[in-house]
Amino acid sequence: MMQDYSINQFLAIAGTPNLDIEICDVTMRDGEQMPGVVFSPDEKLDIALRLDEIGVDVIEAGFPVVSTAEMIAVREVCNLGLNAKISALSRSVKRDVDAALDCGVDMVCVFIATSELHLKHKLRMSCPEAIKCALDTVEYAKDHGLIVRFSAEDATRTDLETLKKLYKKAEEYHADYVSVADTVGIMNPRTMYYLISEIKKVVTIPICMHCHDDMGLALANTLSGAEAGAYQLHTTVNGIGERAGNTPLEELLVSLRLQYNIDQYDLSKLKDVSRLIESYSGVSVPKNKAIVGSNAFAHESGIHVAAVLEEPRTYELFSPEMVGAARHIIIGKHTGAKALRYITQRMGYRLKDNELIVLAEKVKMCSELKRPINCEELRKLILGMENVDIIYPGP
Ligand code: HCA
Numbered sequence: 001m002m003q004d005y006s007i008n009q010f011l012a013i014a015g016t017p018n019l020d021i022e023i024c025d026v027t028m029r030d031g032e033q034m035p036g037v038v039f040s041p042d043e044k045l046d047i048a049l050r051l052d053e054i055g056v057d058v059i060e061a062g063f064p065v066v067s068t069a070e071m072i073a074v075r076e077v078c079n080l081g082l083n084a085k086i087s088a089l090s091r092s093v094k095r096d097v098d099a100a101l102d103c104g105v106d107m108v109c110v111f112i113a114t115s116e117l118h119l120k121h122k123l124r125m126s127c128p129e130a131i132k133c134a135l136d137t138v139e140y141a142k143d144h145g146l147i148v149r150f151s152a153e154d155a156t157r158t159d160l161e162t163l164k165k166l167y168k169k170a171e172e173y174h175a176d177y178v179s180v181a182d183t184v185g186i187m188n189p190r191t192m193y194y195l196i197s198e199i200k201k202v203v204t205i206p207i208c209m210h211c212h213d214d215m216g217l218a219l220a221n222t223l224s225g226a227e228a229g230a231y232q233l234h235t236t237v238n239g240i241g242e243r244a245g246n247t248p249l250e251e252l253l254v255s256l257r258l259q260y261n262i263d264q265y266d267l268s269k270l271k272d273v274s275r276l277i278e279s280y281s282g283v284s285v286p287k288n289k290a291i292v293g294s295n296a297f298a299h300e301s302g303i304h305v306a307a308v309l310e311e312p313r314t315y316e317l318f319s320p321e322m323v324g325a326a327r328h329i330i331i332g333k334h335t336g337a338k339a340l341r342y343i344t345q346r347m348g349y350r351l352k353d354n355e356l357i358v359l360a361e362k363v364k365m366c367s368e369l370k371r372p373i374n375c376e377e378l379r380k381l382i383l384g385m386e387n388v389d390i391i392y393p394g395p
Pocket of ligand 1: 210
């Protein structure tokens, strides 16, 4: 029997760690902090429903203290009665926790910046002052019955010993999670693994990974943190978020499925939720975006199309159906006769081999317009040829 290398022979050699994880999606909070993005309360309800259908464990629905509309939206998300826990963001001030409590959230993220840079230039506080604010707020939120995630903003530029002491203190104050925010995306997989391993030495509560993509490493860093033992992994749909954004939900879930055998999430809804966020946020998904870009399962080159038509796995790591997408065979400069046979048959024409060669030449000439040719243009080219055998009138 032929060896199946279709997924990854190296996983067997390098080993697959058993990850124990949950997903916290922050599209409606960090995603909404992307310049120009605003979700209406109705849109937030829709987004929350879709995330819940996928099986996301925690949904960060917003930052309630920001506005009345935000409070209404977060409250309505809470009232949906979803399986996911609903969380809200709160600075380390009681007023923010009160706003979250008013919405009826299950969980709150109490955050404060801890790096010298942020303390000096943003908060204008000493480190002990910031720690006091954070711990008082954690205590207040716990006293009011909330699940508390304590997040050190800019954790990855904070002195390690200070960070470890702070997380240990947060645990003593009964925080339920501690969160490592790679706020400006400074880490790489190696440094993230080290950092999470160090934090695990001092706390027993679950650790969260909140990675930004400033160097394009958010997904890799999230996975590396999870390998080192982090439990709650943060994502946004399409990777939207501050600056270069956050770890994309769709990329993380597919990687968890294919590389770590985690199958508790419904991947078949990923393309739909991506379209939804594209429309509500107004942020277009790049064509070549992994998993959900329009080119993720598109093939044009003659060599690729011929192979994909024979056996899709030649150029598709996984089937488009797995993520609710579809395969597209594109007609263009690189399209060969084999691909044209497949496409023209589906359009209702049966072309002989020599006709396909002529058609391929015509397509090449047209594609000098620097764009793929659509089916209508292809039909005109076919009808311009003599004696083409029409099987049935195409669509
Ligand atoms: C921000 C805060 C945060 C919080 C991260 C977290 C960050 O800067 O808006 O939830 O753990 O990136 O530091 O989003």
